[in-house]
Amino acid sequence: MRAETPWPGRAAITLVAVLLVAPLAALVWRAAGIGGLTAGDVAALRFTLWQALLSALISVALAVPVARALARRRFAGRGVVIAVLGAPFILPVLAAVVGLLAIFGRAGLLNQGLVLLGLPRLSIYGLTGVVLAHVFLNLPLAVRMILTGWQAIPEDRFRLAASLGVPVRRVLEWPMLRAVVPGAALVIFLVCLTSFTVALTLGGGPKATTLELAIYQSLRFDFAPDRAAMLALVQLGIAGGFVWLTARVTLAQTLGPDPGRVVPRLDGRGLAARLGDTVAVSAALLFLALPLAAVVAQGVPGLAALPPATWPALGRTLAVALVATGIAITLALALAGHGGRLADLAGTLPLALSSLVLGAGLMILTLPLAAPARLALPVTALLNAMAALPFALRIVAPEVARIRADYGRLSDMLGLRGLARLRLLLVPLARRPLGLAAGLAAALSVGDLGVIALFGDTGTQTLPLLMLSLMGAYRLEAAAAVGLILAACAFGLFLTFDLWGRHEPRH
């Protein structure tokens, strides 16, 4: 392990640490202190934690049967199902909310059906709606992360277990889940910890106030940077605590070589298992595809009225996404190669720091150096990369660890190191997780408003910002169309990278 060049890992940890600490420190410096918490903030903290915890637990609990079904079944269109499963996660949040409401809202399909049947309407606003939306957005991510775990259990183990007659569930699946599920739950928890638009729009009222609203209020509405700094520290503290907790319950992964595709298995052939798998996959598809269809349906009519600014914005969005992907993957590989608690922390905490705080802090730091608009796109790319890093790291790290275990000594003996090792060993062998990680990073960057709203001018507008400003000018149809282009662009990038990873040349 130590024979690998350690400096990229150290450099990555340092870079992330600087990017986390410096903006926060700048904010504290600018505010000349740190504020206290109000009673309202404490209530918001309680709601934030509760909804994030519920969202994370429900997402992974539902993801396990879906991932298992996808891991052990072959069926026509399986590849398409796996690809489509990635889509909600990368939708622009507002588009996702509108899509969900088209199905579950007061005037949505579900309630229209209930009214037809003479039943009372259901209201999803409140904790239900918040958790529903978070599960919609994050279930796909959980499925993909857990599916990767399942596919990493070597084929021969299943055969061995079958010939010995020991239960697969206890000896193979449970240890794998103990290794993969806590990490998946952690990233979803952290994503939901900083939820803003979803939590507020579906929350129904002031009882559903999140910490992120308090941060928004203190930075953009009231300008009380001392309070924002305090709230950001609370967010980071919670995240740090949960990273520690997750590390305690996660089982170290000890797996052999060769991640399989569909693992041919002797178990799960009974009718009940087949039925269960079918129900799991169909239910997940229905739940995820209906709101997606609504997003498409609402976006299409506006396509004719797209403003000309769409295309330059699209170009900028793509450029930022590709740069962000490059940075995210580089950092993820460096951190995965380094390993250890510190790398884990550096690869997780970026999720927990509000981008509002990061943006404001960076603005304070860079103002003396350059005009904000000049830095808008690079800073957005860098911060989007940071936001994608936790996902990329979790997807890439197990494979990197395995490759190190299997080939580390051999490549040391051959003197294979540095870039050559990356090109000849790591990239070919970790192609599948690298493709998935790059796809997610690119798609996340496309959909993320990021700090462009804080730094940019009309010459640096990206698609998410264009969508927001169209909505603000009553042009909802055009905004929905931009949302559709945005989603298509995110999905296209995701698919390109993911397919590159999944269609590996045989070696």
Place this chain on the structure above:
Amino acid sequence: MRRAAFILSTLAFAAGPAGAEAPVLTVYTYDSFATEWGPGPAIAAGFEASCGCTLRVVPAGDGAALLSRLMLEGARSEADVVVGLDNFLMERARATGLFAPSGVTADFTLPVAWTDDIFVPYDWGAFAFVADAGTQAPGSLRELADSDIAVVIQDPRASTPGLGLALWVEAAYGDGAADLWADLADNIVTVTPGWSESYALFLSGEADAVLSYTTSPVFHVLAEDDDSKVFWDFAEGNPVQIEVGAILAHSGRQALARDFLQYLVSAEGQAAIPETNWMFPVREPAGGLDPAFDAARPAKPLILTPDGAAALRERAVADWQAGLAR
């Protein structure tokens, strides 16, 4: 990493504003002002035709976010002019000391006499609930609270109209404000962080009415040929929002900045406002105002003076929170 750094620096270079000989006047404004559907492009083209300068429009969130951004940047800000603060933010903005007297003069036809020497009004509107014409219209906030009409509103801690409603309830009901909110609670489908989300929910049928502007129905009439939307006049009055621009005290282009604000309130500049920003002009625009706007005048404009709004604000938000949490 080295390659990433190279790409980053290339991006940084490409992102910079193109070098121009003419002086550049930088205007911070809210997002919707700067879009091609907003007044930004017409105002910029009109002003650039006579100023011998280049106008650089920087969108920076909504009105409150604009002020926060200026406070964050302080004297280092590139902004010469800000367009998009309002009467609810004025006292806070004045207290920052960031703004200089404007020197702009015009005969304003506002619902209130205007005497401020720093802030220049450029349009105004009034908050109202907007609904389909078929919905039984309540005559007051109280009637709305007693009805079973479903509404969607904005959070007073993050949105200007949301704060406007909280101040409206506070100004009209005082000690009874929290009770009114408690009665309104079962009418409120949800509270969104901004106006856009609310309006989108309303148009997709999630609520019968939305907190917006008396002028919102005019947008649907003129831009979409759809006269199905109306606003509700309330017995408590409909609170007036006056949007203002101001010159940054540290700007090195005071004269140009003043020329710009003077242009904004000229008959020509005002002509660009109503049908892009969907607000009332502050004086008769060149070419007149479309008659569709006549229907949007509130019967009883409720004027909250800037210092009155500032004094009420904290209690208004607290009553909103307490009443809805019951």
